[in-house]
Amino acid sequence: MRWSDLWIIFAKDFLELVRKPVSLLLGILLPGFFMPVFVLSINDIQGKLTEQIKSLEFTIGFDGKSDKLKKWLVATRRAEIVTSSTGVPLVPGTKCDAVLVIPDGFDEALQTKEDTAGSVTLRYDSMKENSMLSLTFIAEQLLKFKESIVAERLKDIGIVSQEQPSVKYVDIDEERQRMHLTRYQGASFLFLLVFSIYVAASAAASETITAERERNTLEALLLTPVSRDTIVRGKLLLTLAITVAATLLTMVTYTLKYLIAPGAHLAVLSMLKLELLCLPLLLMLALTVVSMSMLLASYSRSVQQSMGYSFYLALALFGAAGLAFNPGVSLASPAAFMPVSGLSIAIVDILSGRPDWLFIAIATVVGIVYCALFTLPAAHLLQSDESLYNLQVSPQQRLREGLWSKPLIFLFVGVFLGMFYISQAALQWKALPGLILTQVVCVLAPALVFLKAYGLPFKETLSWRRCRVTDIAGAACLSPFTVIAASWLFEIQSKFLPAPEEFFKAMNDILFPAGTPLWQILPTVALAPAVCEEILFRGVFQGLLSRKLPPRFLIPSIGLIFGAFHFSIFRFVPTATLGCLLSYLVVLTGSIFPAMALHFMHNGLSSIIQKEGASMPVTPTMIALALFSFAVGVLLLCLKRFPARNTD
Numbered sequence: 001m002r003w004s005d006l007w008i009i010f011a012k013d014f015l016e017l018v019r020k021p022v023s024l025l026l027g028i029l030l031p032g033f034f035m036p037v038f039v040l041s042i043n044d045i046q047g048k049l050t051e052q053i054k055s056l057e058f059t060i061g062f063d064g065k066s067d068k069l070k071k072w073l074v075a076t077r078r079a080e081i082v083t084s085s086t087g088v089p090l091v092p093g094t095k096c097d098a099v100l101v102i103p104d105g106f107d108e109a110l111q112t113k114e115d116t117a118g119s120v121t122l123r124y125d126s127m128k129e130n131s132m133l134s135l136t137f138i139a140e141q142l143l144k145f146k147e148s149i150v151a152e153r154l155k156d157i158g159i160v161s162q163e164q165p166s167v168k169y170v171d172i173d174e175e176r177q178r179m180h181l182t183r184y185q186g187a188s189f190l191f192l193l194v195f196s197i198y199v200a201a202s203a204a205a206s207e208t209i210t211a212e213r214e215r216n217t218l219e220a221l222l223l224t225p226v227s228r229d230t231i232v233r234g235k236l237l238l239t240l241a242i243t244v245a246a247t248l249l250t251m252v253t254y255t256l257k258y259l260i261a262p263g264a265h266l267a268v269l270s271m272l273k274l275e276l277l278c279l280p281l282l283l284m285l286a287l288t289v290v291s292m293s294m295l296l297a298s299y300s301r302s303v304q305q306s307m308g309y310s311f312y313l314a315l316a317l318f319g320a321a322g323l324a325f326n327p328g329v330s331l332a333s334p335a336a337f338m339p340v341s342g343l344s345i346a347i348v349d350i351l352s353g354r355p356d357w358l359f360i361a362i363a364t365v366v367g368i369v370y371c372a373l374f375t376l377p378a379a380h381l382l383q384s385d386e387s388l389y390n391l392q393v394s395p396q397q398r399l400r401e402g403l404w405s406k407p408l409i410f411l412f413v414g415v416f417l418g419m420f421y422i423s424q425a426a427l428q429w430k431a432l433p434g435l436i437l438t439q440v441v442c443v444l445a446p447a448l449v450f451l452k453a454y455g456l457p458f459k460e461t462l463s464w465r466r467c468r469v470t471d472i473a474g475a476a477c478l479s480p481f482t483v484i485a486a487s488w489l490f491e492i493q494s495k496f497l498p499a500p501e502e503f504f505k506a507m508n509d510i511l512f513p514a515g516t517p518l519w520q521i522l523p524t525v526a527l528a529p530a531v532c533e534e535i536l537f538r539g540v541f542q543g544l545l546s547r548k549l550p551p552r553f554l555i556p557s558i559g560l561i562f563g564a565f566h567f568s569i570f571r572f573v574p575t576a577t578l579g580c581l582l583s584y585l586v587v588l589t590g591s592i593f594p595a596m597a598l599h600f601m602h603n604g605l606s607s608i609i610q611k612e613g614a615s616m617p618v619t620p621t622m623i624a625l626a627l628f629s630f631a632v633g634v635l636l637l638c639l640k641r642f643p644a645r646n647t648d
Contacts, residue, residue, distance in 0.1 A: 007234075008234075009234025009235065009238075010237055010241075013207075013208045013238045053133060055078075056078070056137075057079070058078060058097045058098070058133075058134040058137055058138070059079075059082055059095070059096040060073060060079050060080070060081055060082070060096060060098055061081075061083070061084070061092070061095070061096035062082070062100055063083075063089055063100065063102065064100075064101055064104070065106070065107070066106045066107050067107060068107050068110060069100070069102070069106070069120075069145060072141065072144075072145050072148070078137065079137075079141075091125075092123050093124075093127070093128035093130075093131045097124075097128070097130045097133075097134040098131055099124075100121070100122060100138070101120065101122075103119065103120070104118075106118060120142065122135070122138060122139075180266075180353030181274070181351045181352055183327060185351075186324075186348040186351030187324045187325045187348050189351060190324055190347050190348050190351070191318070191321060193250055193251070194340075194344070195318075196246045196247050196249075196250040197243055197246070197285060197289050198293075198310075198314055198317050200242050200243040201243045201286070201289045201292075202296075202297075202307070202310040202313070204238065204243065204293075205239050205293035205296070206297050207303075208235045208239060209297035210297045210298075210300045210301075210302065210305075210306040211303050214303060236290065236291075236294060239293065239294060240286065243286045243289070243290055247282055255268070255271050255272070258271070259271065274350060277350050278347045278351065280364070281343045281346055281347050281350075281363075281364065281367065282343075282347065284364070284367040284368060285340065285343045285367070287371045288340070288367070288370055288371055289313075291371075296309040296313060316340075317340055320338060320339065320340035320344065321344040323341045324345050324347070329345065330345070331345050331349065331360065332359055337362075337366050338417075339366075339370045342363035346360045346363040346364070407450070407454065408540075408541060408544060408545070411446060411447075412541075412561065412565075415442060415443060416565065418441070418442040418446070419438060419565075422442050435525070439533070440528070440532060443533055444531070444532040444536070447536040447539065448535075450540060456544075461539065461540065461544065462535060462539035462540070462543055462592055463538070463586050463590060464539075464592060465590060466593075467589050467590070467594060470637070470639055471589045471591065471594045471636070472593060472594055472597045473633075474633040474634070474635070475595070475597040475598040475633065476597050476601045476633070477633030477636065478581070478598055478629075478630055478633040479601035479604075479629075480605065480626040480629045481629060481630035482578060482581065482602050483602060483609070484623065486574035486578065487574075489573050489574040489577060490570075490571065490573070490574050493570070494570075518607070518608065521607055522607060525603050525604075525606075525607045526599075526600050526607055529599065530600035531596060533562075534582070534592055534599055537558060537561065537562050537565070537579065537583075538586045541558055541561060542583055545557065545558070551584075554587070555580050558579060558580070559576045559578075559580030562575065562576060562578075562582075563575040563577075581598070582595040582599060585637075588637065589637070594637075
């Protein structure tokens with residue numbers, strides 16, 4: 001790739017964008033300038049309305065007599081008292097905003113220190129605005145009036161110290177608030193940034209890919225001496241540059257507008273410091289969204305279709321970023337491992353002065369991984385004739401040539417997002433049934449629908465073949481050692497990345513509820529994953545990728561995908577290692593059933609240990625027995641091993 005060619009592609013697409021005022025407006029000015037000004041102007045209006053409401057004067061009618069209460073209300077300088085001179089009861093919303101009905105002998109009862117002076121009735125009209133606004137004021141003043149009467153009575157019996165207690169209120173959050181935004185302000189700012197990133201990326205990607213295809217200039221560009229990867233990188237770089245420009249403009253606009261808004265408590269330097277700390281996270285977020293937008297634009301035949309696809313991207317982005325508004329969702333949860341959600345919560349934590357730097361570092365690493373997962377495949381897939389020329393590839397051709405990269409990426413992303421969002425609702429319903437439902441709906445169902453949609457042969461793709469009994473027995477015999485090996489790998493990983501106790505306590509509470517018998521836990525934790533996850537990973541993913549990748553690349557690839565699927569970076573190494581072993585069993589035996597057997601036994605033994613609360617058996621005797629069982633398993637698997645045949 002020559003840098004001069006990259007610059008030519010970048011400059012060409014940039015000039016085409018700036019020549020169109022609509023593209024410039026949608027891509028940069030709308031998200032970067034007009035939206036922040038509009039949102040903060042709305043906030044200004046709301047603040048001014050609140051101040052006006054606090055200074056409103058109300059007309060309060062008195063039905064009855066109470067000079068003491070009347071003087072109290074008049075002293076606030078916000079109340080005008082009216083009474084009926086004709087004996088006709090006052091009506092709220094006409095000559096007065098609300099009416100206080102005073103019981104007979106009210107003041108006399110207060111002076112004689114009776115237990116009760118009767119109940120004061122507040123009448124109002126819910127259809128009248130001023131009448132409704134007066135409710136808060138009157139209720140507040142009645143409460144203060146009651147407190148003053150109590151203080152007077154306490155004073156009469158000698159409890160003078162309680163009349164006006166010397167209390168100093170100190171907000172421990174006050175100092176932090178001077179240097180940071182509130183959580184709601186931080187989440188609102190984040191939402192503006194996500195909106196800017198989404199609009200800029202979608203508009204630029206649609207213009208540089210889809211619109212150019214509509215104008216029939218993309219094919220002409222491909223005939224030039226410039227290499228195809230340079231063309232793709234130039235378009236990707238331009239889309240990222242437009243997105244970053246819109247994001248920076250949003251930050252500048254928000255900062256200037258916020259600092260001159262009423263009630264702003266941050267200085268310019270404090271605001272800039274917060275934004276600089278968030279800038280690397282925003283860059284990763286922008287790169288992820290740009291890659292998604294480029295992929296969607298490459299699949300679209302028209303700009304209108306591209307914008308339609310981007311609508312669903314907007315729903316996913318705003319739904320994921322919306323978790324940042326919920327103070328109950330922290331990075332010390334699976335949210336740290338979700339695309340967009342983890343970065344969003346980390347940004348809000350920094351803006352609001354509550355950063356947990358360990359989990360922010362984890363969210364950053366996860367964000368980098370997602371950038372690679374989305375950006376690298378996007379750059380590769382956009383170079384294919386299918387994307388650039390919008391060709392339709394038949395399922396038969398895919399099966400023959402192994403063209404499964406794009407469909408499998410979307411399948412993995414769909415399953416991953418479904419596991420997070422649907423599982424949250426399912427677990428809120430009931431823990432164990434929710435886990436089974438999540439496995440069936442989010443893992444098994446997408447795999448089967450994928451096979452049906454592409455017309456793939458079920459048995460051949462999933463390696464759904466009969467195998468020897470010794471293969472099943474051998475795979476099961478491996479499980480005692482895999483459990484011990486997983487604990488060793490976890491301990492080694494913990495030396496570099498210690499796992500917080502709260503995280504695993506929350507996981508154990510979900511997987512092993514107190515008082516639940518083991519026979520209910522095993523189907524949930526062992527059987528359902530052994531069937532559903534094996535059909536998805538060792539079946540669909542491994543069955544299709546095996547047509548392109550040799551075993552030395554296929555096995556670690558499936559293992560890494562399997563490890564990333566489980567949401568926890570603290571368990572990534574042992575889970576990915578187990579995934580590699582399961583993939584090897586399918587390659588070795590030609591059947592998915594030994595992998596299911598090992599998966600079931602591994603999870604089952606781990607569940608028994610966790611349920612009983614026992615520590616991992618690491619005594620020399622237990623290790624020796626596990627090694628013996630492992631050796632027996634290897635012997636059974638390798639006994640008279642021939643190349644796997646389809647015996648169906």
